[in-house]
Each structure stands twice: as C-alpha cells, then as structure tokens.
Amino acid sequence: xxxxxxxxxxxxxxxxxxxxxxxxxxxxxxxxxxxxxxxxxxxxxxxxxxxxxxxxxxxxxxxxxxxxxxxxxxxxxxxxxxxxxxxxxxxxxxxxxxxxxxxxxxxxxxxxxxxxxxxxxxxxxxxxxxxxxxxxxxxxxxxxxxxxxxxxxxxxxxxxxxxxxxxxxxxxxxxxxxxxxxxxxxxxxxxxxxxxxxxxxxxxxxxxxxxxxxxxxxxxxxxxxxxxxxxxxxxxxxxxxxxxxxxxxxxxxxxxxxxxxx
Amino acid sequence: xxxxxxxxxxxxxxxxxxxxxxxxxxxxxxxxxxxxxxxxxxxxxxxxxxxxxxxxxxxxxxxxxxxxxxxxxxxxxxxxxxxxxxxxxxxxxxxxxxxxxxxxxxxxxxxxxxxxxxxxxxxxxxxxxxxxxxxxxxxxxxxxxxxxxxxxxxxxxxxxxxxxxxxxxxxxxxxxxxxxxxxxxxxxxxxxxxxxxxxxxxxxxxxxxxxxxxxxxxxxxxxxxxxxxxxxxxxxxxxxxxxxxxxxxxxxxxxxxxxxxxxxxxxxxxxxxxxxxxxxxxxxxxxxxxxxxxxxxxxxxxxxxxxxxxxxxxxxxxxxxxxxxxxxxxxxxxxxxxxxxxxxxxxxxxxxxxxxxxxxxxxxxxxxxxxxxxxxxxxxxxxxxxxxxxxxxxx
Numbered sequence: 001x002x003x004x005x006x007x008x009x010x011x012x013x014x015x016x017x018x019x020x021x022x023x024x025x026x027x028x029x030x031x032x033x034x035x036x037x038x039x040x041x042x043x044x045x046x047x048x049x050x051x052x053x054x055x056x057x058x059x060x061x062x063x064x065x066x067x068x069x070x071x072x073x074x075x076x077x078x079x080x081x082x083x084x085x086x087x088x089x090x091x092x093x094x095x096x097x098x099x100x101x102x103x104x105x106x107x108x109x110x111x112x113x114x115x116x117x118x119x120x121x122x123x124x125x126x127x128x129x130x131x132x133x134x135x136x137x138x139x140x141x142x143x144x145x146x147x148x149x150x151x152x153x154x155x156x157x158x159x160x161x162x163x164x165x166x167x168x169x170x171x172x173x174x175x176x177x178x179x180x181x182x183x184x185x186x187x188x189x190x191x192x193x194x195x196x197x198x199x200x201x202x203x204x205x206x207x208x209x210x211x212x213x214x215x216x217x218x219x220x221x222x223x224x225x226x227x228x229x230x231x232x233x234x235x236x237x238x239x240x241x242x243x244x245x246x247x248x249x250x251x252x253x254x255x256x257x258x259x260x261x262x
Numbered sequence: 263x264x265x266x267x268x269x270x271x272x273x274x275x276x277x278x279x280x281x282x283x284x285x286x287x288x289x290x291x292x293x294x295x296x297x298x299x300x301x302x303x304x305x306x307x308x309x310x311x312x313x314x315x316x317x318x319x320x321x322x323x324x325x326x327x328x329x330x331x332x333x334x335x336x337x338x339x340x341x342x343x344x345x346x347x348x349x350x351x352x353x354x355x356x357x358x359x360x361x362x363x364x365x366x367x368x369x370x371x372x373x374x375x376x377x378x379x380x381x382x383x384x385x386x387x388x389x390x391x392x393x394x395x396x397x398x399x400x401x402x403x404x405x406x407x408x409x410x411x412x413x414x415x416x417x418x419x420x421x422x423x424x425x426x427x428x429x430x431x432x433x434x435x436x437x438x439x440x441x442x443x444x445x446x447x448x449x450x451x452x453x454x455x456x457x458x459x460x461x462x463x464x465x466x467x468x469x470x471x472x473x474x475x476x477x478x479x480x481x482x483x484x485x486x487x488x489x490x491x492x493x494x495x496x497x498x499x500x501x502x503x504x505x506x507x508x509x510x511x512x513x514x515x516x517x518x519x520x521x522x523x524x525x526x527x528x529x530x531x532x533x534x535x536x537x538x539x540x541x542x543x544x545x546x547x548x549x550x551x552x553x554x555x556x557x558x559x560x561x562x563x564x565x566x567x568x569x570x571x572x573x574x575x576x577x578x579x580x581x582x583x584x585x586x587x588x589x590x591x592x593x594x595x596x597x598x599x600x601x602x603x604x605x606x607x608x609x610x611x612x613x614x615x616x617x618x619x620x621x622x623x624x625x626x627x628x629x630x631x632x633x634x635x636x637x638x639x640x641x642x643x644x645x646x647x648x649x650x651x652x653x654x655x656x657x
Binding site for chain 1 (some may be wrong): 308360371378379383394395396399401402404405407413417419420422423424426432438440443444445457463465466515516519520528532645647
C-alpha cells in the first residue's frame, strides 16, 4: 500500500519572512533569498469572539496556517507539534510555585495538546475525527506518517497541521527554537483539479544525510524548529519537481518522500 | 459508508493502576466490586480528594542507560513493562517481526510535566534561574514513546498521541492504520499518565474534582477523582479463533465547547456508531459498554443521552472510574484492558460507589458485578476539546 501516491492539494506555511504568499512562493522556488520578517499579529477570524479571546499565540499559529486551506466537512485533521503550548506550561508552573497555587481555568483547558483541534472543530464546525500527536524533534515526520496512513485506510481527505512556537524565556535554555514555524498540507487519495503534486513515503535506515533546503537561505528555518524539517518537501511541491527527499525520523531512521509531478 | 476493519489480536498486555501492579488485581476488583481509591495527599497538594495512587512508583529506577528519561510518568511505564510477562512477550514478537516492524503508539496527557513543576518550585534563590533539566526527555509529550522504544529495544514507527482523556483510546485507531497501510506488522499500544499538580489544581480550578469518593452515574455525583495508570498491549494480525480482538474503533469531534461535552452527547453518539460500523455490528450485538463515566454532572448526563440514542434504554453498562479513578491520558488503555478482562473472565464489572440512582439519566448502570459470557464489548473515552473515541473488543 505504501507505494501508492497520495495527492497534495493545498500547502500553507507560516514563519517569519514566509507570511506573504507570493513572496514565499518565490523563496520556495529559489528565486528569492529568505530574510527574517517579524510575524504580524494573528487573529483567529473564524472563531466566535468569546472563543477567540481565549486563544493563545500557539493556538492562533495553528489556526492561522489552515485559514487559506480549502477544508470540507469530510476532512479529518492531524495536528503535529513537538512542544504544544510551553507558554501555558510556564504560566501554570509559575502559579503552582506560589503558596495559593491558583491555576486559571482557561489556561488549564487550553493546556491540552489538542486545544487547537478543539478550536478548529468549533470555528469550522468540523465533527470529523482529529488527532494531536508529538514525536519530539521528529514530529513533522510522525505527522506525515499518520496523515498518509489515514488517507490510505480511511479514504477521506486529511489536513496535516504541523506547528511549534518559540519557547518562553524561563524555559528557553532547556528547549530553544529560533522561530515559530507552521506548515499545513491537504492530502487526498485521488487526484483533483487543484492537485499540486503527489507523494509516496517509506521509512528506511539512516544511510545518508537528510535533504537540506534547495534554497540555502532557508536552512536556518529548517534547522531552527522541528517543523522546519518539512520545508524541503514544501519546496519540492512548489517547484513541481520530481524529487526524493530524506527527512530525519526517530530511531536513526529517515523518512523517504518521493515527490512526483501530476 | 464505513467498511469493517480486519480484527487485530491482543497477544500480550500489562496493567498498573491504583488496584495493583498487574492485571490480576484489576480482575479481582472487577469480580469483587471494590475500589482502589483512597483519601490521600500528594506532595504540595492542599485540598481534599480521593486519589488513585500507585505507591510502588516511588521505588522504581530506570535503566542506567536511560536514566535521563527519569520522571514519575516513565517510572510508572517501567512498572508496567516489567509486569504481566510483557517484556518477554515483546522479545518473542521481536524475533517474529524484527525490531523495525513493530510500531509504538502511546497516549499521555501530561507526560513528565511534574519535573518542570518541581523546577519552578526550586529556582535559584539569587539568580531566579530554574535548576537544570532535560525537557525533551521528561516534559515533552513524546518522552514516553522514546523511553518505551528504547526500553523494549524497538525502532519501528512510533508516535505519542495526546488528545486529553481520549489519548490512549485513539492509539488503537492509529496503530490499526499503520499496520493496514504497511508501516508496521504489529504494534505496541498503550498509555501512561501520572499524578501531577497541573492536573490536580487544573481540574480543581474548573470545579471538576470531588472531595468525596467519585460516584459515576450517581444522583449526588460531583466530580472526578484523579488516578494514575500505565497499560500496554501487543496487537497483531491473526487468523486464530481464540483470544480477544480489537474489532472496531470510532472517532469524532464534538465541535461544541473546549471543556464541556455536547449536552445531547452527539459527539459520543457519532463515535459509538462509527465503532459499530467498523466492527460490522449492530447496537444489539454489544453485550456491555465500559463508560467514560467520569462522575462529573455534565459528562454522565451527556454520555447517557448519547448511549440512549445508540442503544435505547436497555444496555448493560458501568463506569469503572469508581475503582481506578480517572486516569486521564491512560484512561483509554486502562479501560480497554478492563474490557479485555471482562471478555476473558466473563464479568460485567459493577459501577461502584453508587449510593442513589439518578433517575434523570435515561440509561442505568449495573450496580453488582455479574458473571456472564460476553462476545462484544465497547469502551468509551471522551476528552477536552471534544475528542471522542469508542473501541470494540470481541472474543
């Protein structure tokens, strides 16, 4: 089943310097150098005001990256994040270190790894299944494996939403990321009019180096956040180039992604 | 239209919870109808409740080469891996499949966050800096998966699923998909969640913790008791007729509220119906439902409405959270193993701690343990964020 092609119908990326869609397309095609431009303030426009007010930066990052993706009522969602919301961990642990230990109820219900999944289901009225996972530094690969397995077995469209934010000050020395990065891919079992490219994936032993970004200026983004490891795949899809990409995976393994034209 | 799945055999399993270290203690409690919950304190906790503590976790030490994974959650995992002959069974599976072809799919909600909580309580008096810690090996959600892979010597596909209280139920669906699509040939599924101040004080801030023993489905139910648990299963394809199989799973999202279930149980209903479809079964084929049954007023109300819409008013069901507490990210595997033990030992476990029947709930629970031969049982797990999962096990 693994040699079957899975079709990619939409791609969205958010990272400093990669927010402007037209400009980032030129960067992914290798026509323009990447340079860091601070992210604009993200507002979850599809959520009711009451819910939107309760969202954190991490939840907004995950919601923002899927805004431009055409989801349907039949799309299930795979959320992949190494750390989830460390801003909340920081705030809750600070509260727990005081005598009164007053934890905010809103912070606590937002602290679950699947908080972005809950908010997306509410904003888009999606009753389809969603899953929220982590695999440490190899979270992008794990998310892609789960997404492909879902497309192959459940036969519905799958939206992969991979995201990790920067770490709050007190925890930064223990888990540092250079930039916030979020990548969204919409996968389907069959080819459609909006199909950008197709992929097939297999897990193999670590025999050679992981594939770097074709645009070398993007290497700092790839190396500065676990989700950045997905960028060579994004580049390949934008360049519409037949390619073999090796993405790091757990246990000294590589994920081999074959990217094909359609 | 959902197609029936190919059943997966449970060929090994292990369970640690407040009832004891090993499946036999849970079986005994299911037969005897008693609780493992105690009025007890956890360090730095200053309110009253009952807890489902696993006291033995204190004495556990991780393997020398894996010592950097040390945290309460991974110690609890090691207790389970060392119990019920599980390690030996996995060794046999490695001989059969190879270490690269056995996937690992685990659930947790808070992982090793207790280490981070402790760091914030022990800042350097002068600089205010936190003491040194290795967050990727303790606090990170995937710590459990990487510890278990290393401890068992496995290097196939693996992931940690964290969808609050449905985490270690949803691992079954992911494991099935990975086996079916060819990423692995067999899978370890499981879940581990350990007591920590984040969940104790967090649920307390939402006024969802009972200071009394928890009473699922009771008229006077007023909240959960938090418990801790670790459980694992080995799943593989098999054509044998003997044994217990995963025969169905169903997942859904409420799309309603971030921490309250849909009042009519719509999300739960969709998960249960979808599980029945993947098992190729009708509602009337199910002999027993192990409820999510947390003992919060809203969960039990919502779940009973969802149950009624799928099964009508007559279905044998009970919550076992009165025995083990709500083990959060480990609740899925804890109760999946309880369902397996129900099938193996022909027991419908009692819904313990029930003092007064809530006649507002349209579906009633069994108050005494019943010995009955069972063919198909369902387990419900629902989590914050409206994440629902129902599983079906058959023999």
